Amino acid sequence: MAGERGRRPGNPQTREPILAAAIASFVSRGYPGTTIRGVAREAAVDPALVMHFFGSKDGLFDAAIKKSLxxxxxxxxxxxxxxxxxxxxxxxxxxxxxxxxxxxxxxxxxxxxxxxxxxxxxxxxxxxxxxxxxxxxxxxxxxxxxxxxxxxxxxxxxxxxxxxxxxxxxxxxxxxxxxxxxxxxxxxxxxxxxxxxxxxxxxxxxx
The missing domain is CATH 1.10.357.10 (Tetracycline Repressor, domain 2)
Structure with a gap:
């Protein structure tokens, strides 16, 4: 949940760690094996924050490929x-x-x-x-x-x-x-x- 100890607050700087976690997940687990919750866990944020920045798994993938390619x-x-x-x-x-x-x-x-x-x-x-x-x-x-x-x-x-x-x-x-x-x-x-x-x-x- 948001506000848990160790979770990052919802500021603009949080987007980059989420994106880095997403890229790592897509590379190691592929598209089917990557989840919003898994990326949120790796980035130490609430899943709702991932949705806030990227809207959906497809939005996250779109941002990840634009960032990594x-x-x-x-x-x-x-x-x-x-x-x-x-x-x-x-x-x-x-x-x-x-x-x-x-x-x-x-x-x-x-x-x-x-x-x-x-x-x-x-x-x-x-x-x-x-x-x-x-x-x-x-x-x-x-x-x-x-x-x-x-x-x-x-x-x-x-x-x-x-x-x-x-x-x-x-x-x-x-x-x-x-x-x-x-x-x-x-x-x-x-x-x-x-x-x-x-x-x-x-x-x-x-x-």
Missing amino acids: PVALLVEAMEGDEEHLAERLVTRYLELWEDPSHGPALAAVLHAAAATPAAADLLKELMRKDLLTPLAGRLSRDHPEVRGLFAASQMIGVAMMRYILKVEPLASMPAPLVAATVTPVIQRYLTGELSLEEITGAATALL
Whole structure:
């Protein structure tokens, strides 16, 4: 209950410890295993305070992924010429997955999106707004949104096979080798010629 000894009062500074506890829980327990009460217990606050700041478990997850995902670092890698855009993106993407401070959070988000429709919707909206839209804005070829979607689907597929399912030999390949193999495909999606069938299929997926 609110006011118990050891519980934090409801001030704005309390939000960050709650969010930190939520991120840790989503990473270690996944979306289904994370609860408002569990997060409140770890943050030493009343569950009502978690609801006050975030409204619901979905609201808490939304805030957690925005806080924990290195979106800004991916957007930063988009800066520069189009000719080497895929190389920068893929290299940065794999570096983040290999990083012990970012990799577990990325894995937790993918796990959650695969297991829970609500989590998938939140991740889809984040990707569309904060990653795909900036990427499309840097492309000079036709159908930039569709090109960005193809690139994202390829990169997420690599992450799923390498880091989530750990399919060999992909899981054990050196990251630079993976990057060198995937980069030409991503670059074609971003700046190369795309067939009408590819455009039609991707446009349908966007609806």
